[in-house]
Amino acid sequence: MTATDVTGARTPEAAEVITGARERIDALDDRIIGLIQERTAVSAVIQEARITSGGRRVNLSREMEVLGHYRDALGKPGTALALTLLELCRGRI
Numbered sequence: 140m141t142a143t144d145v146t147g148a149r150t151p152e153a154a155e156v157i158t159g160a161r162e163r164i165d166a167l168d169d170r171i172i173g174l175i176q177e178r179t180a181v182s183a184v185i186q187e188a189r190i191t192s193g194g195r196r197v198n199l200s201r202e203m204e205v206l207g208h209y210r211d212a213l214g215k216p217g218t219a220l221a222l223t224l225l226e227l228c229r230g231r232i
């Protein structure tokens with residue numbers, strides 16, 4: 140397969156732009172995944188402390204703040220993203 144086939148571009152020049160930009164996206168995705176793993180670990184520390192103290196795993200008022208933060212920054216899809224992040228961090232409820 141040629142670079143143009145793989146990228147969907149119709150010219151070698153466009154294929155080069157796309158290939159370079161995809162490398163940057165892959166690197167960004169690796170960083171995002173690393174940040175999500177870091178967030179999950181920090182969230183686990185909070186949940187553990189709360190549960191050990193006799194509290195519940197979930198804190199809905201805080202989740203509303205987190206959802207609002209993502210919605211304000213990214214719009215409606217931000218809410219969906221935050222819900223997915225919360226599910227990754229505290230499991231399904």
Ligand SMILES: O=C(O)C(=O)C[C@]1(C(=O)O)C=C[C@@H](O)C=C1
Binds near residue numbers: 186197202
């Ligand atoms: O901030 C908290 O109290 C947390 O437990 C962290 C966190 C989160 O991952 O953002 C996870 C579970 C809670 O329901 C609310 C928020």
